[in-house]
Amino acid sequence: MSDDWELKICCMGAGYVGGPTMAVIAKRCPKIRVCVVDISQKQIDAWKTDDLPIYEPGLLEVVQECRGRNLFFSTDIAAEIEAADIIFISVNTPTKTQGIGAGRAANIKNCELCARTIADVATTGKIVVEKSTVPVRTAQAIARVLQSNEKGLKFQVLSNPEFLAEGTAIADLMKPDRVLIGGQQSEEGLAAAAKLVSVYAHWVPREQIITTNLWSSELSKLVANAFLAQRVSSINSISALCEATGADVLEISRAVGMDDRIGKRFLQPSIGFGGSCFQKDILNLVYLCETYGLNECAAYWNQVILMNDFQKKRFSEKIVASMFNTVTGKKIAMLGYAFKKDTGDVRETPSMFVLRDLVHEQAHVHVYDPQVKREDMWIEMDYTCGMNKDNTPRLEESVVTAPDAYAACEKAHALLILTEWDEFKTYDYKKIYESMMKPAFVFDGRNLLDHDALRAIGFEVHALGKPDPLKFSDL
Ligand SMILES: NC(=O)c1ccc[n+]([C@@H]2O[C@H](COP(=O)([O-])OP(=O)(O)OC[C@H]3O[C@@H](n4cnc5c(N)ncnc54)[C@H](O)[C@@H]3O)[C@@H](O)[C@H]2O)c1
Numbered sequence: 138m139s140d141d142w143e144l145k146i147c148c149m150g151a152g153y154v155g156g157p158t159m160a161v162i163a164k165r166c167p168k169i170r171v172c173v174v175d176i177s178q179k180q181i182d183a184w185k186t187d188d189l190p191i192y193e194p195g196l197l198e199v200v201q202e203c204r205g206r207n208l209f210f211s212t213d214i215a216a217e218i219e220a221a222d223i224i225f226i227s228v229n230t231p232t233k234t235q236g237i238g239a240g241r242a243a244n245i246k247n248c249e250l251c252a253r254t255i256a257d258v259a260t261t262g263k264i265v266v267e268k269s270t271v272p273v274r275t276a277q278a279i280a281r282v283l284q285s286n287e288k289g290l291k292f293q294v295l296s297n298p299e300f301l302a303e304g305t306a307i308a309d310l311m312k313p314d315r316v317l318i319g320g321q322q323s324e325e326g327l328a329a330a331a332k333l334v335s336v337y338a339h340w341v342p343r344e345q346i347i348t349t350n351l352w353s354s355e356l357s358k359l360v361a362n363a364f365l366a367q368r369v370s371s372i373n374s375i376s377a378l379c380e381a382t383g384a385d386v387l388e389i390s391r392a393v394g395m396d397d398r399i400g401k402r403f404l405q406p407s408i409g410f411g412g413s414c415f416q417k418d419i420l421n422l423v424y425l426c427e428t429y430g431l432n433e434c435a436a437y438w439n440q441v442i443l444m445n446d447f448q449k450k451r452f453s454e455k456i457v458a459s460m461f462n463t464v465t466g467k468k469i470a471m472l473g474y475a476f477k478k479d480t481g482d483v484r485e486t487p488s489m490f491v492l493r494d495l496v497h498e499q500a501h502v503h504v505y506d507p508q509v510k511r512e513d514m515w516i517e518m519d520y521t522c523g524m525n526k527d528n529t530p531r532l533e534e535s536v537v538t539a540p541d542a543y544a545a546c547e548k549a550h551a552l553l554i555l556t557e558w559d560e561f562k563t564y565d566y567k568k569i570y571e572s573m574m575k576p577a578f579v580f581d582g583r584n585l586l587d588h589d590a591l592r593a594i595g596f597e598v599h600a601l602g603k604p605d606p607l608k609f610s611d612l
């Protein structure tokens with residue numbers, strides 16, 4: 138190992154955030170040594186191959202450029218902590234499943250464990266950076282664990298939440314809207330923050346690197362996700378009203394979004410938001426509000442989740458109701474399973490809830506997604522819906538993962554668009570129509586396809602928040 142490094146960074150947690158974030162730091166800062174560590178040998182082994190543990194456009198190229206140069210992956214956590222000047226904690230902080238706050242509070246046990254490991258093995262003081270999304274004031278707990286080391290070592294704790302979105306992680310990291318760094322407002326705290334600023338300043342314009350106190354930084358992350366999810370729930374609530382009145386939700390998104398004060402983005406109706414962050418972080422915010430006795434604030438944010446649940450359920454019910462109130466024994470093709478395009482991530486994917494409902498209705502579901510692995514579908518189904526092959530014997534036999542969309546649609550009664558993958562727009566829908574049972578239904582949960590063209594082919598199309606031409610006409 139060269140000793141000429143400008144700085145040495147260790148990141149605990151080689152997941153969706155730790156891996157891409159550190160890869161981009163390594164790319165942009167060739168003189169900084171970056172090592173990503175994890176307790177999972179399997180995860181680290183995969184990062185050392187070209188079959189990376191996560192799919193993210195552009196990630197492999199960045200990893201290939203830096204791996205072995207200044208980007209390393211290891212399970213030797215103690216050695217890497219010892220070598221590092223700055224240690225990022227980028228571990229998972231899922232919603233608690235048991236005990237006080239179960240179903241709402243974030244479980245920060247992995248963060249605490251990282252702090253304990255650092256306190257145990259470090260022989261010199263370090264800057265410890267919370268990269269994970271955590272409840273406000275977690276830095277206090279981390280600092281207390283670190284300061285209780287018996288070696289008299291001094292640690293500085295910073296908050297540096299991550300705002301990347303999956304599917305666009307590399308672009309987001311290369312050109313972030315902002316980098317947020319929170320620190321203690323003491324001389325040592327400000328010096329630590331300045332050191333982290335200097336890392337990002339290798340490629341992020343200085344005016345886009347914001348420094349705040351610790352608590353503002355921690356809380357800003359939860360607030361950003363709550364605001365984004367609130368927009369999705371807002372437009373989804375309007376999609377239901379559009380279906381009842383003959384208004385068109387896409388025309389509304391356009392008309393409303395052109396107001397600069399509102400903005401165009403995040404007004405795309407869907408079958409509900411998914412992903413590992415939105416629901417978890419809003420629940421975390423709701424729990425914090427309740428903890429501080431702010432029950433009205435808690436109820437306000439909880440409504441964003443309730444609206445999301447309503448939207449997911451509404452979509453399944455629409456399918457069954459439109460198909461003569463029964464899908465029992467019918468083949469249904471599900472195109473897309475990931476929670477958004479350009480990722481294989483299925484955590485909290487809304488497709489899972491539609492699949493669950495269709496299995497309950499005894500349909501035969503054929504799923505095609507370009508990136509999702511079948512085993513990941515079952516892990517998430519068990520974790521989030523409590524459904525597995527032991528308690529639902531029909532589950533695995535009534536769900537087929539198809540090799541392509543054409544196979545999924547052959548002899549199907551309905552085709553569902555659940556993820557907005559670009560390739561779904563390029564298919565030969567005439568050929569698909571001819572291979573399907575009649576009437577052939579399309580339920581477009583993303584408003585991805587050309588509905589007029591599909592109707593001209595012969596499909597019966599139901600699209601989210603779009604007027605049904607059989608039901609509504611102009612004046
Ligand atoms: N996924 C996202 O898009 C995203 C974006 C912004 C922020 N976040 C936040 O970042 C954090 C990490 O999320 P993620 O999606 O990368 O999670 P992840 O589950 O993909 O990865 C977490 C990794 O941490 C490892 N880990 C757990 N405990 C450890 C320990 N004690 N020492 C070393 N490694 C340990 C796990 O083995 C796992 O590989 C969460 O708090 C999340 O809310 C996620």
Ligand SMILES: O=c1ccn([C@@H]2O[C@H](COP(=O)(O)OP(=O)(O)O[C@H]3O[C@H](CO)[C@@H](O)[C@H](O)[C@H]3O)[C@@H](O)[C@H]2O)c(=O)[nH]1
Nearest residue numbers: 299300301302303369403404405407410411412414476477
């Ligand atoms: O107009 C929209 C925009 C998004 N979604 C859905 O919302 C979910 C989340 O999408 P997105 O925010 O793009 O992806 P995430 O990877 O979950 O990223 C969010 O969560 C991350 C984890 O905290 C944050 O870092 C990001 O800033 C934040 O956008 C997905 O199911 C999308 O399909 C919609 O339905 N309509």
